[in-house]
Amino acid sequence: MLGMSKSIYRRLLVSFLATVLVGLGITGIVLSFFTKEYIYNAKEEELLRMAKKVNTAIHNSNEVNKRLLDKLAMLDESFDTRIWLFDTKGKIVATSMKDEMFTGKSVAVSIADNVLKGKSAVTELQIEGLDDPMLSVSVPWGEGENVYGGIILHAPIEGIEKTFGQMRESILWATLFGVLLSTIMVSYLSWSISRPLRTIERTAAEIGRGNYAERVQVDTSDEISDLAQTINTMAQKLEKVEQERHHLEQVRNDFLANVSHELRTPLTAIQGFLEALQDGLVEEEEARQKYYAVMYTETMQVNRLVDDLMDLMKLENNEVNLVKFPVDVADVMNRVAFSFHQEAEEKGLHMGVEVEDELPRIYADKDRIAQILKNLVKNALKFTSAGEIRMRASLDGEYVQIQVIDTGMGIAADDLDRIWERFFKVDRGRSKNNKGTGLGLAIVKELVELHDGKCRVESSPGKGSTFTIWLPRIKPEN
Template sequence: MLGTSKSIFRRLLFSFLATVLVGLGISGILLSFFAREYIYNSKEEELLRMAKKVNVAIHDSNRVNKELLDKLAMLDESFDTRIWLFNKEGKIVATSMKDEVFTGKSVAVSIADNVLKGKNAVTELKIEGLEDPMLSVSVPWGEGEQVYGGIILHAPIEGIEKTFGQMRESILWATLFGVVLSTAMVSYLSWSISRPLRTIERTAAEIGRGNYAERVQVDTHDEIGDLAHTINTMAEKLEKVEQERHHLEQVRNDFLANVSHELRTPLTAMQGFLEALQDGLVEDEEARQKYYAVMYSETMQVNRLVDDLMDLMKLENNEVNLAKFPVDVAEVMNRVAFSFRQEAEEKGLQLVVEAEAELPRIYADKDRVAQILKNLLKNALKFTTAGEIRMTAGLQEQWMRIQVQDTGMGIAADDLDRIWERFFKVDRGRSKNNKGTGLGLAIVKELVELHDGVCRVESVPGEGSTFTILLPIMPVSPVSLVKQGP
């Protein structure tokens, strides 16, 4: 990350410096160009105005005499500029300075020709004996068609160039200041960007190592803040996925352990009885029949486990297709209760079935509804040793409420949320006395939800449990649909 920080610093520094240098450079060039043009134009216009005023003052004088020289000297002091007069031959015949050494020198022929034709001339004069160029304006000397020569007013270019030099120096200092300021700004911006990036990098590394509880602590509200929020959201999802993976792994391990246990118990019993029969240890026919009965019972237990597992797997994989028709719940309840009545009587239990009058039908799979009730009754008979088991049906708003109530051992509060899990048994300490696969209630939950229903349980330890199944009742149906019922 340090290399990234340095890279960001370099890129920002070069970008800012290039922007400042190019911007100030272009601005300086344009400013110098336009300023030079403006100063030159202003000076030229000013000199032209002065030259015309000089001509107004001396246009009636065509000879160089003391009076003319005095006027030139006076105008020199008034305008603070040098004044030269040249004749038609282009020779300087008079100057505003008495000790002027350029008297008798010649001006450029092109300038003299233009002025004698009545035109103004603006140029950088190169006068014989004058090393430095001068900004000069030339106007005709005279009035109308009477031209005696020309009037030249000039100002040294050196002063203007000095002004340009000062401007360039100011621009240079401004550029240096901009470079220093840019460096300071780049350092701050680089720090403000690289600091949260380093935080994000450290957090991402922790997440990469599997620490999905790590979060990025960035308070900025810009793109970096959005990146931090995205990484935090990703970490939350990964944490949930990891938790779900651990849960599924635990479920898988529990599943394998439970299946192994449920299979080992009957297989071990059958193995022992078979070895005894093979070794001839059981000679009495009555004893052998008992051994056969036990082995048959254990075989049926394994068969029930396999059937329950297959049903649960199909339900969880959405491989069960319901054959839905209008179902009379009371008729199914009585039929299921009849198949368990003998078992209940053998245990000294009273099995009661109650259903409200004129109950509407439900649109469901009749065999699967019967399977739900059988599993609930089987569970109630398993854990009830005295009292009664009551199976009731009634309306609850838009639901058909089916309840299986027993007076058995009850369920502890800590186990209420887990009884719907596969292989979970509330009688773990007495599993040898009450055999079962631990899949019955898990199948009930899957079947009820497949019918878009709800299953609940209420229990008081030592007093009994009440299982409630809510299934949606049929809406008002056409006559033809009602005739399809059993």
Template sequence: MIFGINKSIFRRILFSNMFTVLLGLCVVGLMISFLTKDYIIDSKKDELLRKAKRVNVAVQNVRLPDDGLKDLLLFFDQSYDTRIWLFDLQGKIVATSAKDEVYIGKSVDASIVAKVSKGENTVMNMEFEGLKEQMLSVVVPWGKDNQLYGGIVLHAPVTGMNETITNLRETILWGTLFGLLLSAVIASYLSWTISQPLQKIDRAAAKIGMGDYSERIRIQSKDEIGELASTINHMVEKLEIVDQEKKKLEHIRQDFLANVSHELRTPLTAMQGFLEALQDGLIDEAAKPRYYGIIYNETLHMNRLVDDIMDLIKLENNEIMLSRSPVDMETLLSQIAFKFEPEATDKQTEIELAIAGPLPKAYADANRMEQICNNLIKNAIKFTENGRITIGAAYEQPYIHLTLSDTGIGISTDDQEMIWERFFKVDRGRSKKNQGTGLGLAIVRELVALHEGKIEVRSEIDKGTTFDVWIPTVETVQK
């Protein structure tokens, strides 16, 4: 595939460059040839006209040919390297610069005589008997002032012009060959500079297609290919992130299914065992209420688990809409402390409030705010015995800062990063008496984020844990 790319690009660039050079040089060569030929002919015509007028000046006082006129014409013939003829008004040649005088007595064309009679100059290619070469000829009037005796003809061979055109064409041909060679070299270089980066891109794309997102394309050029490589690298980075997120989500999904199965299996197994014992009549009448109570508690645990899962799914799918309004946090915290006081007392734990000064109203959903506090206090009571739980609140513009501290077992540094995950339990290796779904803190984090707040945790093993929650105030939202 790589070779095919290289070969195709090379052929395209080579043939296109060579065709362009060949076509351009051919067009230019033809134009130069024709323009040069026209230029040489025009120059020759102008030169011959000037010479013919000079000859007229020299012979304008001579009306009849004599030996002196012939010598004068011979002198101009040798000086100008041209053949010179004189003809009268009837078109008959009366004198020439040739010694043999072969054309004396012959006539020129009547149209030429007519133009000369009008005082006009004439330029043409003429062929005369006895001359093998094509001659460029000019005709000017012969006379003085208003007296016209006839015409003067000067003609010169065009062999020099043909040789010049031939040499020019040969030069253009060699230039064309050199241009073709140069275009081949340039095409090879351009093909290499294009195909090499494309080969790198092709190799990288093959690895990326196989799932290797660590591959990067190293191209330093700033042209379109360099931009393409940069775009592909950026795309690979995003694909790598998406792939990692996908693997993470798949891992979370598997953990979720495993944890849900475990959390459901445990109460179901207990309920099944107790129901089978009751059905088989293995339980005394006096003990039945206790077994019914256990079964009832297990159903409550399963119901809480299902409710928590539904809440978390709705939060993550943005299906829960808050009904936010001004909330008196001091009153809310007092009610929550009073509600959980009996449960804390059973564990010889004291709950105290620490409200710092008057608090502004929080802009929150009162029911969801109560759910946040309930989950945090339940965790504190669960892991605190013979200790103290402190519920604090203070105004830290633009938030109300809630703190919930306990003197319980604490959370290790490694676990502090995991407590927000679904089904994660700090006491998973300690005691089974503290039942829970492991979804409480995950729900708390989602609800706090939904309130546009933030939450943090501070903890030390065997010294206790503090959760800090910041909730926006009404004044902040109104601004």
């Protein structure tokens, strides 16, 4: 992550500095070029205007005398510029300065020719004895056909170049300031980007190590925040998947352990009885018949376990197709009660059915509803040794409520939430003689939910249990 941070910093710094340098460089060059052109042109135009005014003042004077020199000196002070006069041969004959060091010097032939032809000239003069170049303008001296020579007004280029130097220095300082500001901005920007990225990297590493409870804490509101939110969502889903995986693993282990336990008990009994019969240890026919009866009972227990497992697997895999028709709940309840009547009498229990008058029908699979009630009654019979078992049906809003009430041993509060789990058996130590697969209530729950219904259990130890299911009623036609 540190390397990436350095890379981000380096890229941002280079790009910012390049932008600043190129931008300021181009701006400086363009500004210098146009400014220089503007200053030069303005100075040239100013010098031309002043040169024409000088000519207007002296166009009637064709001889160099004290009066002309005084006039030139006065104009020099007024215009603050140097004035030279040259004759038709290009010789400087008068200057506005008191010293005459340039008198007698010659100007360029091309300038003299143009001026004598009545044209103005603008140039950088190089005069003997003058080290620095001068920006000069030349106009004819005289009027009309009477041209006595030329008038030169000039200003040192040094001042203009000094202005340009100051401008270039200002641009350089602006560039240095831009570089410094860019470095500060890049440092802050790099830190603001790399800090949340390092947080994301550490969190992602924790998630990669299997710590799915980790979350990215980012206090920004940009694309990095969106990335952090995406990682948090992914971590949440991974955490949920991991929890489901652990749960499924635990369910699988419990399933294998429970199936092994449920199969081992009857198979061990069958194996023991078969060995006794094979070894001839049971000689009496009556005893052998008892052994056969026990083996048959244990075989039926294994068969019921397999049937219940197949039913539960089909329900959980959505492989059970309901054949729904209008079902009379009272009829199903009476049939179920009749099928368990003899077993209830043998245990000294009263089996009762209570149905509310004009109870509406339900739209359901009749055989599956009967299976639900049989599982609930069978469960009640196993854990009820005295008292009664009642089935009761009544209307409850949009549902038909069916209850199976017993006066059995009851269920502890800690077990109520687990009563619908596969292979869960209440009070295993006290119910060893009660044969069962531990799948009946799990099948009940799946079948009820398949009918878009719901189920609940209420119980207290020693006071019996009440299993309640709600199944949607058939709505009356308007």
